[in-house]
Amino acid sequence: MKINDIISTSNNNLFRNKTRTILTTLAVIIGSITLLVAESVGNGFEQYVSNNLETGSARIFRLTKKGADTYKYGEITKFKDSDKEDDTKVFRSSDISYLKNNYPSIIEDVFYPQYINLASISRNGYEKFTGNAGVIYPDSSAKLISGKTPEFNQILISQEYIEPLGFINADDAVGKVITVDIWDNKQQESKEFSLVVSGVTHKSESTYPIQVSYETSTYINQIVSPESVNPQSSNYLQIYTKELSKTELSEFKENLSNAGIEASSYEDQNKQMFQIVNILRAIMLGVAAISLAVATFGIVNTVLMGILERTKEIGLIKALGGSKKLIFQLFTFEALCIGFWGYIISVVLAIILGFIINPISHMTFLKDIDGFILYVLTPFSVIKIFIVVMVVSFCASFFPSLKASKLDPIEALRSE
């Protein structure tokens, strides 16, 4: 039999017992929909997390000395007087030259961490607003609504500032000049700097609403607090590496570790977040897999019933020269057709579901979390789950089809 004949015959056979086919397809739809929803919600979480962590670069590392009392936000530890004098736990300029000299093929640049003490942000003719400013290190791209990452004397602002500063929208803000007030180190007065908006970022919980490049912050700090640009010592160092392979990177980290220095990238920190997302996703997929397993039994049942009902037909096909393979294919394709049609309907429903879930979640429980799209159905997910459903359908039909293919034509024709 030609392949198109097999498919059309199998497909037509499904319509012989419409009720049974519809019920089985329904089971497949429920299984597929659960998978699609689980996958889409997982995508939503992953996208949100990655959007919010995207300022991190795999080439930027924060170095700390082992055993240093690093202050963790919100955590209270006992103050030790000795910390102040402990020279071995801080970085000095000698450490910088040590790193640069020892790893010339690995380290692109070493920085002291830069902080910007922002007083306010404003625009000509508008009121001043408060905010926190951070530094974008090289190769770190912020998730932008509009524009690009800042160069020297440029600034990134978050979308929250658009309306207060009188911009029409994100595109309107790009290229406009705004003024930032930076406290000097003694916090007795502030100095004004005019910067050009290079881009607008999403509102995010984990990145600064105002960001400037490392060069800009160095320039500003040289004016307002020169000693922070070249400090006596620092608890952290920031290094920017060259493009490294995984083995080079882990080797480098180990070498540092042996020298008593710990290096962690944004990526390392993000890994933990993604782990949580992945666990969440695994749980949801597990639930979905159970419903798909139920659908599998539906398919097994449908194919078995079809074989029972059509025993004579199988006998006839074999008598007329049909091979075992042909019978196997006819019933397998029947299961694949159920899987296929069930999945097509599921995808349509899943797309419609997206138009319902996202607006509702935005109006209710995700009201305060900007940029969190709960349900993200990607073409990749659709293709991935399609393969899963087809493989499951094939497996479900395998043994019944094999049984059918082995029927003896004489017995099959004799059966009453």
Added chain:
Amino acid sequence: MLEILLVMLNNKSESIIIEAKNITRIYGDEGEAFKALDNISFTVKRGESVAIIGKSGSGKSTLMHILACLDKPTSGKLYINGNEVSKISQKELEKLRGESFGFVFQQFFLNPNDTVLENVILPLKITGQDSKKNREEKAVAMLTEVDILDKKNNKSKNLSGGQKQRVCIARALIGNPQIIFADEPTGNLDSTNGETIEKILFGLNKKGITLILITHDSDLAKKCQKQIMIKDGKIVKEL
């Protein structure tokens, strides 16, 4: 070259198409073995009409199944077109059944919800021959031959017994077979319809198709050139 040879073979009406040598078929295990066929030997010439006659349980159906390569003899040899069947691969056997044999069954075995046309096309679909258009053209030609073209779009379950058997013959003919195996073709029909079917089958035989007729009806058997009478798995009379 092969085609010329085939034509030569076809023209040579005296050539032997089926040869059965000492065919025995035993069912079951040794303890309760049942000999359905016992040392059966005969030949069928190309274009001949042969009746295999016997009561129910005589072994005639088993013999037909073996001749049609649906079953294998426990011992003995079967030659079709001079080839020993046990040495032909499964694939070749399927091809032989699909392209050289036609089957007419007492119970018709039509797919009830398919149309007459679809039922007739089935063998071509199975063997994967021809385009859709060619298949339909052939089916129409076959349905014309058995005079039931007007029902081509009816579902086969809505036909009478006689009509069904005509569709069944059309289906057997569509692959242009060398041999037609007819298992009690008139068994489920009234006498008028039975006669029509007989006429069609013997008409086909006159056109050169070898006809193997399995029946318990001696009147029908007498119309064949050769009669093989079977009782308890043995040939009791050969005319």
